[in-house]
Amino acid sequence: MSTVAEAPAGVYRRLSDWHGELTAFRRDLHAHPELGFEERRTAARVAEALRVAGVDEVHEGVARTGVVGVVHGRGGRDASARAIGLRADMDALPLVEENEFAWRSATRGLMHGCGHDGHVTMLVGAARYLAETRRFDGRAVLIFQPGEEGFAGAKAMIDAGLFDRFPVDAVFAMHNWPALPAGTIGINPGPMMAASDRIEVIVQGRGGHGAHPHLATDPVLVAAHIITAAQSLVSRNVNPMDQAVLSLCSMQAGELGAYSVIPREVRLVGTVRTFRREVQDMMEERLGRLVESVALGFGATARLKYQRSYPATINSEREAQFAADVAAGLVGEARVVRQLVPSMGAEDFSFMLQVKPGAYLRLGQGGEGSCFLHNSRYDFNDAVLPLGAALHAALVEQALPAS
Numbered sequence: 001m002s003t004v005a006e007a008p009a010g011v012y013r014r015l016s017d018w019h020g021e022l023t024a025f026r027r028d029l030h031a032h033p034e035l036g037f038e039e040r041r042t043a044a045r046v047a048e049a050l051r052v053a054g055v056d057e058v059h060e061g062v063a064r065t066g067v068v069g070v071v072h073g074r075g076g077r078d079a080s081a082r083a084i085g086l087r088a089d090m091d092a093l094p095l096v097e098e099n100e101f102a103w104r105s106a107t108r109g110l111m112h113g114c115g116h117d118g119h120v121t122m123l124v125g126a127a128r129y130l131a132e133t134r135r136f137d138g139r140a141v142l143i144f145q146p147g148e149e150g151f152a153g154a155k156a157m158i159d160a161g162l163f164d165r166f167p168v169d170a171v172f173a174m175h176n177w178p179a180l181p182a183g184t185i186g187i188n189p190g191p192m193m194a195a196s197d198r199i200e201v202i203v204q205g206r207g208g209h210g211a212h213p214h215l216a217t218d219p220v221l222v223a224a225h226i227i228t229a230a231q232s233l234v235s236r237n238v239n240p241m242d243q244a245v246l247s248l249c250s251m252q253a254g255e256l257g258a259y260s261v262i263p264r265e266v267r268l269v270g271t272v273r274t275f276r277r278e279v280q281d282m283m284e285e286r287l288g289r290l291v292e293s294v295a296l297g298f299g300a301t302a303r304l305k306y307q308r309s310y311p312a313t314i315n316s317e318r319e320a321q322f323a324a325d326v327a328a329g330l331v332g333e334a335r336v337v338r339q340l341v342p343s344m345g346a347e348d349f350s351f352m353l354q355v356k357p358g359a360y361l362r363l364g365q366g367g368e369g370s371c372f373l374h375n376s377r378y379d380f381n382d383a384v385l386p387l388g389a390a391l392h393a394a395l396v397e398q399a400l401p402a403s
Helices: 011-016 019-031 040-053 116-133 153-159 219-230 232-237 277-297 317-331 349-355 382-399
Strands: 057-062 066-072 083-089 139-145 170-181 191-193 195-204 244-253 265-274 301-310 358-366
Touching: 011 019, 011 116, 011 382, 019 040, 019 116, 019 382, 040 057, 040 066, 040 116, 040 139, 066 116, 066 153, 083 116, 083 349, 083 382, 116 139, 116 170, 116 382, 139 153, 153 349, 170 317, 170 349, 170 382, 191 358, 195 219, 195 244, 195 277, 219 232, 219 244, 219 265, 219 277, 232 244, 232 277, 244 277, 265 277, 277 301, 317 358, 317 382, 349 358, 358 382
Parallel strands: 083 139, 083 170, 170 358
Antiparallel strands: 057 066, 066 139, 195 265, 195 301, 244 265
8 A cells, every 4th residue: 555645743643643543444434335325324424423423413314315515613503604515426336346455346237437436435534633622713614415426316316406505605525546646736726627428320221131241221221431431520520629439339239149130220339538518519519510421321320329417517716726735835845736737537526516616636555566446456545545634624724714
């Protein structure tokens, strides 16, 4: 396991004293993964930990399994109305874990393969520190969100009145990042992650015998041409200064045993990733025209189903600069990457950033032999738990300084 260099005194030192407790809590969560909107045990553990820590308000069942804690600063409820939101995602993945350590998943087919167990633990640690010290003026709103992995849990919490019930001036989140050295913090004042869209192309032809293709309209051939032509959308339609990805990842056609049967229908499934709304609109419009036109040229028909899932995660510049400065105060400027290259992955914290200013940070946890996210042998690096919790707490203390 990698280690994190000693940060300046204060919040980090206090949280380092709780490292063993945080590690035990994180490993308990890892051993009991739950999918989106099924995080009942996880939510109960979080609510219990918040109450034990002395958090002033603990609200359960927000958007089904979400939990929101509120810590009041030194002035109590009658102090400043300003508030900072901190968010952690709680859900696991439908993945078979291949690790052999004692805290591996106890539920086959479910795994914390993205580090959400660590995210929850870091925010619980920050909650304990903030409730104990209260070195800020205002409110810390601690958001434990369900269903990040494809369920749009952030949007569900917003739709359930999250920011109406718990108003905040800004909201922050962080995600572990194995590609960065342990203890390094990365951020970008702008795009952090791409919009994620699901695409499905349905090609209709006329089935027939493979020995008599002239009597059929082969949708497999049409699909092959669509796959090839679709790659020109990025290379010949997207400005080289922009970024986009189009990947067709699945093709379903016919039956494997029916080697001489031309099927009637082919389905292609894939994803489009973009950062700018204009590029997203262009990709949807031109891909739709392309699949129809290619199919028409072969005497077949094709249609596109385009589903916009998560919007791009775009940090607001002021909050990103602030978060980077706070990070530098903890780990030193040399260990802060202020112009982190954006990822073409997606994140539903983007919904929160559409309605509130804020920033999404990466917390390095890499090291020799570390696996990347969504790998069946991945595990969160417990060495960075105190630092992540300290960064959460420091964001609150420095955004809401006590008078």
